[in-house]
Amino acid sequence: MTKNITIHDLAKELGLDSSTISRALSDSPRVGSKTKERVLEKAKELGYQRNLMASNLRTNKTMTIGVVVPHISRHFFSEAIDGIEQVVASKKYRVVISQSRDDFENEKEIVNGLFMNRVDGLLISPSMETPNGDHLDLFYKNKIPVVLFDRYFDNGGLSKVIFEDNKGAYDLTQHLIDNGCKRIYHLAGDLNSQIYMQRFAGYKEALKENNLDFEETFVKESNLYKEDAEEFIVDLLKDKNNFPDAIICANDVSALAIMKYLDENTDIKVPEDIAIAGFSNEPASAIIKPGLTTIDQHPFRIGKTAADMLLKFIDDKENAFNASNTIVVKSELIIRGSSKKNK
Amino acid sequence: MTKNITIHDLAKELGLDSSTISRALSDSPRVGSKTKERVLEKAKELGYQRNLMASNLRTNKTMTIGVVVPHISRHFFSEAIDGIEQVVASKKYRVVISQSRDDFENEKEIVNGLFMNRVDGLLISPSMETPNGDHLDLFYKNKIPVVLFDRYFDNGGLSKVIFEDNKGAYDLTQHLIDNGCKRIYHLAGDLNSQIYMQRFAGYKEALKENNLDFEETFVKESNLYKEDAEEFIVDLLKDKNNFPDAIICANDVSALAIMKYLDENTDIKVPEDIAIAGFSNEPASAIIKPGLTTIDQHPFRIGKTAADMLLKFIDDKENAFNASNTIVVKSELIIRGSSKKNK
DNA sequence: TAAAAAAATACAATCGATTGTACAAATATT
DNA sequence: AATATTTGTACAATCGATTGTATTTTTTTA
Numbered sequence: 001m002t003k004n005i006t007i008h009d010l011a012k013e014l015g016l017d018s019s020t021i022s023r024a025l026s027d028s029p030r031v032g033s034k035t036k037e038r039v040l041e042k043a044k045e046l047g048y049q050r051n052l053m054a055s056n057l058r059t060n061k062t063m064t065i066g067v068v069v070p071h072i073s074r075h076f077f078s079e080a081i082d083g084i085e086q087v088v089a090s091k092k093y094r095v096v097i098s099q100s101r102d103d104f105e106n107e108k109e110i111v112n113g114l115f116m117n118r119v120d121g122l123l124i125s126p127s128m129e130t131p132n133g134d135h136l137d138l139f140y141k142n143k144i145p146v147v148l149f150d151r152y153f154d155n156g157g158l159s160k161v162i163f164e165d166n167k168g169a170y171d172l173t174q175h176l177i178d179n180g181c182k183r184i185y186h187l188a189g190d191l192n193s194q195i196y197m198q199r200f201a202g203y204k205e206a207l208k209e210n211n212l213d214f215e216e217t218f219v220k221e222s223n224l225y226k227e228d229a230e231e232f233i234v235d236l237l238k239d240k241n242n243f244p245d246a247i248i249c250a251n252d253v254s255a256l257a258i259m260k261y262l263d264e265n266t267d268i269k270v271p272e273d274i275a276i277a278g279f280s281n282e283p284a285s286a287i288i289k290p291g292l293t294t295i296d297q298h299p300f301r302i303g304k305t306a307a308d309m310l311l312k313f314i315d316d317k318e319n320a321f322n323a324s325n326t327i328v329v330k331s332e333l334i335i336r337g338s339s340k341k342n343k
Numbered sequence: 344m345t346k347n348i349t350i351h352d353l354a355k356e357l358g359l360d361s362s363t364i365s366r367a368l369s370d371s372p373r374v375g376s377k378t379k380e381r382v383l384e385k386a387k388e389l390g391y392q393r394n395l396m397a398s399n400l401r402t403n404k405t406m407t408i409g410v411v412v413p414h415i416s417r418h419f420f421s422e423a424i425d426g427i428e429q430v431v432a433s434k435k436y437r438v439v440i441s442q443s444r445d446d447f448e449n450e451k452e453i454v455n456g457l458f459m460n461r462v463d464g465l466l467i468s469p470s471m472e473t474p475n476g477d478h479l480d481l482f483y484k485n486k487i488p489v490v491l492f493d494r495y496f497d498n499g500g501l502s503k504v505i506f507e508d509n510k511g512a513y514d515l516t517q518h519l520i521d522n523g524c525k526r527i528y529h530l531a532g533d534l535n536s537q538i539y540m541q542r543f544a545g546y547k548e549a550l551k552e553n554n555l556d557f558e559e560t561f562v563k564e565s566n567l568y569k570e571d572a573e574e575f576i577v578d579l580l581k582d583k584n585n586f587p588d589a590i591i592c593a594n595d596v597s598a599l600a601i602m603k604y605l606d607e608n609t610d611i612k613v614p615e616d617i618a619i620a621g622f623s624n625e626p627a628s629a630i631i632k633p634g635l636t637t638i639d640q641h642p643f644r645i646g647k648t649a650a651d652m653l654l655k656f657i658d659d660k661e662n663a664f665n666a667s668n669t670i671v672v673k674s675e676l677i678i679r680g681s682s683k684k685n686k
Numbered sequence: 687t688a689a690a691a692a693a694a695t696a697c698a699a700t701c702g703a704t705t706g707t708a709c710a711a712a713t714a715t716t
Numbered sequence: 717a718a719t720a721t722t723t724g725t726a727c728a729a730t731c732g733a734t735t736g737t738a739t740t741t742t743t744t745t746a
Contacts, residue, residue: 054732284627397702
């Protein structure tokens, strides 16, 4: 193994002290310009590459941001990570990305690991199982900024960038009502999670304000996978007398699964017989026919915003710990064919 | 700021030497069990967290893998990253992820940065612009293993995990021919890129072996975005006499765009009037109607395989630099409605 | 030209953990 | 009980870069 070149090697070669090399390489005014040139040239000649492990240790900075998400490959998160990476890279930071797989134990381990690596800040979208922010105390106590995004918990003091889940679901519901729907069901996510809770609440509020029926049986809590959606619709089909005239799903995956199921297994037509709406605006939602009415969550923007906030906190730690800052990213109603009843 | 607790703090508190603390924490046989207990207890009490910056510097290991992809949020790459992360995390490694945005200058900077961070290995899917592996010499010379995945270049010595692009395109073409297609066009990607080159070659081979016509005009090189696909189909529609009876697109995005365009703007039916096939098996391809015939690339498996190979090289550097290992991940033909002509 | 000021460079400690060697204490052997 | 052996700890150097202080060299000023 070609031994790595260090500033000491350069120093020896040039008959200078390593401190001078260090200063020359960081363009310090304390080093003469001829010397700087010599150093730079020699560094290039020997293929010197600064060792950031050493540098980080000394400066107590890693220029690294930890990012924790439930699943990297989910459309929402990969878009958010794209946004994060873009912002962070432009400020010469790097991202270390881990996935909790919605497992709290996993998440705790990851968070500890990131702390041991002394990341300069943490962006986290907690797992479904995460009850509170106690496992982030480590960061809090050591004044390393943390920003939650998308998912969160009511845990005093943590800053976050969240989505208008309530408003999104409200708008969706109101839109369906405006289109003549009266018996609107809701396939919900895990109601222990703030985001699904909010979606459920927005849906309910809209029903209430329009004096529409709401019964507990209208709502089914689930994991929102394809299979959950199929199970849900199969159940509903058993009692055709009480069939809904609209379903709002808490994500697109389940909404698409229901549309697909109805199309392939029944002669129930969307939107004529039943309107369907989803949440998240996945790429497939624009491609299915009819298109799926949904809420765009602007995941890229959420990621960007969270990263911006975190970097601001890193620069200005005062503010990072004085108040819990919350930014709410606006929802956007995307109306497509699946909701166009209008009778 | 609560000063971080170090092994020296623990040592002072317990009246021991820091070396003993270090050994106790790593469960060395050289430390007595009672002492170990005392250390562990005190560590927990004071909330000690090992500083990996220091540890890394000393041991010259970071337990970190650098990952470079063109775009994090593309389905293929986010799935591949998922696979990588899964493998790597199980061996207590972490991933630092960067995106080149298909910009070579960017990629060079990222690669240098990862080297300065002394990652223990590098997984890279090079940008479209990357001409060769010269910018990876740094790793090669310093015996840090590198594995290319998906995209690659013919540059002696680098190990890689690639996809059966040629075979995939061949199978797709053969399948269309078996279904009665005779005039098969190809919307290609950038032909400077090995993967698109291979897909093109596979398509051409299949035509040849079946003694079917091939003309240069059958092929259009493009960036494979939605807009490119629309432009392509609009052009074809101008000359209805020479309209193809099948199009193989080098990715799903463009194939879906063509299907969507035909459906919304013409009365040309898929697959009755024209068969369409894509490449990559995006989620939307299973949802559109008719479903899009395509090739599954198993991106998750590609990621996993590449990560496995890299970790093996890290453990056994001998082999990492003796030969260039190449694993080819098998393609899978996914037949859906868009190709079912059979007349 | 000598003294003062400014510029360039060297010295040495430090960041926190690891690890080879040396030493001391405890236990075993004869 | 005296010596040999094992076990447990301490000492000290090291990883590579950074940075405050000290020193030398050069330039300026009187």
